Amino acid sequence: MGSGQVTFSVPSGPSDFQGKHVTVAGLGVSGVPAAKVLHARGAIVTVVNDGDDARAREQAAELEALGVTVRLGDGATLPEGTELIVTAPGWQPDKPLFRAAGQAGVPVWGDVELAWRLRGPDAAPWLAVTGTNGKTTTVQMLASILRAAGLRTAAVGNIGVSLLDAVLGEEQYDVLAVELSSYQLHWAPSLRAHSAAVLNLAPDHIDWHGSMEAYARDKGRIYEGNKVACVYNVADKATEDLVREADVEEGCRAVGFTLGTPGPSELGVVEGILVDRAFVADRQKNAQELAEVSDVNPPAPHNIANALAAAALARAFGVPARAVRDGLRAFRPDAHRIAHVADIDGVAYVDDSKATNTHAAEASLAAYEPIVWIAGGLAKGATFDELVAKSAKRLRGAVLIGADRALIRDALARHAPEVPVVDLDRTDTGAMLQAVTEAKRLAQPGDTVLLAPACASMDMFTNYNQRGDAFAAAVRELDA
Template sequence: MGSGQVTDSSAPFDFRGKHVTVAGLGVSGVPAAKVLHGLGARVTVVNDGDDERARTQAAELETLGVTVRLGDGATLPEGTELIVTAPGWKPDKPLFTAAHEAGVPVWGDVELAWRLRDRDGRKAAPWLAVTGTNGKTTTVQMLASILRAAGLHTAAVGNIGVSLLDAVTGDEEYDVLAVELSSYQLHWAPSLRAHSAAVLNLAPDHLDWHGSMEAYAADKGRIYEGNRVACVYNVADKATEDLVRAADVEEGCRAVGFTLGSPAPSQLGVVEGLLVDRAFVEDRHRNAQELAEVSDVNPPAPHNIANALAAAALARSFGVSAAAVRDGLRAFTPDAHRIAHVADVDGVAYVDDSKATNTHATEASLAAYESIVWIAGGLAKGATFDELVAGAAKRLRGAVLIGADRALIREALARHAPEVPVVDLDRTDTGAMLQAVQEAQRLARPGDTVLLAPACASMDMFTNYNKRGDAFAQAVRELGA
């Protein structure tokens, strides 16, 4: 970030009459422009695209008196005093270079929400924040379910689809917010200071945006800066603990680990089928508190148990009871396409994890089952598959490959699992999914799991991962018809 950026979150910012440029339309830009206009700012929106959707959004904003420049997201409007950017805009864009040279601060929509959270004398709801390469949405939804079970008024917000700006500027007053934050959002949020925060895991992702793994990790680690009560990290992922060690936190803030093994003091973990807390208890060197049973987690796959432990740690940091953790986990229902059991057909389980769009997520998915017929492939986004295949080889009964970059997975299977039968479907039309499921059924034996965990993006064949998962579920239903 540029040296012109404002980082003092206590400094008031009077928007009246200020010329604020909003970079990007869409799910964050339009609400930001409306909020800023309502605060009295002179707002100009710049947007790279000039398609029908952008023109519709522009027309809506222009009726309010907002200036919109379509097809020109590179030039800094004259007189700009602040930029509020959509999180996906890369830091090396010419607009931000010009802002840096002019000493103009750049905020994201999360930074704007943080600055506005206690405006007009309202009580500011504390933020319990979550980031990580995988598992963010599930963990935040689990956390919100636990907080609701404790009788707290809350919402799951941020990168999860509910605008943080709406949450902090709307009429509802919350006791606490469960906040999902992406690395993009954290990059543009210099003064965020959460009550407590968790980094679930770190694996290479979005490196084209961040420029390097080091920069990606540093942006994830921003979530710990200024934490007041707890920095929650993954004991099995040392990089997350390293980020805690590097963070500048408030006096008294504690490092709290979560582990699938037996927890040490200041950790949450698993003992004989129970989720237990040795962090938020009296005399944590001698005592542990039972929170829930592993069977209370839906589904009880290892990576999802880790999500539940992280959510429990954040809730416990806020003073939530053990009973509320249990009740909240029992009440939680995961979103579709996240390791979702579709059906059993002839003794074979069919599981949809279409959301596993990268190798890290797929590694966790494959680890949840003992004998797997794996349906994989799509757009690799520059990923390599050797480590993934080598780690899962012993679990694979067979593999069915689809999509544009399936050859990369086929080659990794040939190197690291040559005995595993592979069906390579040389087609990228949407009907390929039915054939893939039929081929998987042919390879499977009773007791196996046919697992859609593509390790790739979907856009070569489907609009998004949801459509891909829907196609898989429909194909499974046709098997059982």
């Protein structure tokens, strides 16, 4: 396509796509539904995809049977006549396709933006959550609290039900609990949530965004146009800074959450009780008891923070205090998130395979003491000095696995030289049984053997789920 500007009336509703030339960038879990939805609304759809494997050909055949044009192995060229691009969230902004779109004045949306535009006039409001870690757990907690209040809801977005299905399906919702990644937020310029939370900010996906500043900026998009509350983490000033920079509706409030005693317009913890000093009358003097720390499963510090963020969003929507307590009690975390596997000879074995970066591992390590730490995998460019320095006093020992374990070993040598380290020079899946066996040897009664790798899993395992399953299986073999 040439570099001339395209005259295009941006669709604002379901009926506005008739005859529009729309390019869908990427197949997969978001591209195929987007292509089908757009085609059903009369758009002339072309799908472009970098890959040309068996799965892509299967998906292409399905779409071509409907009348959608699919170009496999060619994700760089902007199709002639394109008036709008709808992209899969993982496609990086610097791809040639998007550079060509920018030169031609073609707007680019993600699947979240498409879902937002396709909402009906009586659509359910969105309570949105992002952050480097804890998004999925917080959204699931929020959905549990909303259900406990008798509201029709679903956990959607980067989790569970797809946003397009939630927006266009037959089921009617009162409110949606929406998990949004930085990728999704980058491509969602008109999203305006009822209320939103940024749980935390730590370096992640910098290769995609280009810089930490760009990553934070995309996270901060979640606050734009908020109506009732922008929820931030008192312990993470960067999240509060994003609130200050956001352009929100008149009357929208900044609401903090803290593991300490809350000030006015905050939720926090007082003597083992989760309390609300934001959504109460005369918040200078009053507080509302919401739940006990023991109602949070598991009651690790970072998980209590997740619960407070979920409670803040629910309270912003008018949910009563009792529903917060009942929803937290009913919540069950997904597998591989600080999951207690077994107690053997007085030692607890905990699977937090989902701790795939240093920020998540730091939160996990802060939940236990003393710890025999199983760590390692693919570092994804991370450094480990800060993590080890903060956690050194909690470590009884460490067992290192995976391709980049030397980075953690060197950080331990610098910041925790007294901690015994077992370095397993193998990357086969059977290494996990040896790692657990070595951890058992290092542990003493009262200790926790904690799998919190601080790394991705793909050097040894298909994903973090398989890694966690291998850990649990190894623990069970020890106990056999």
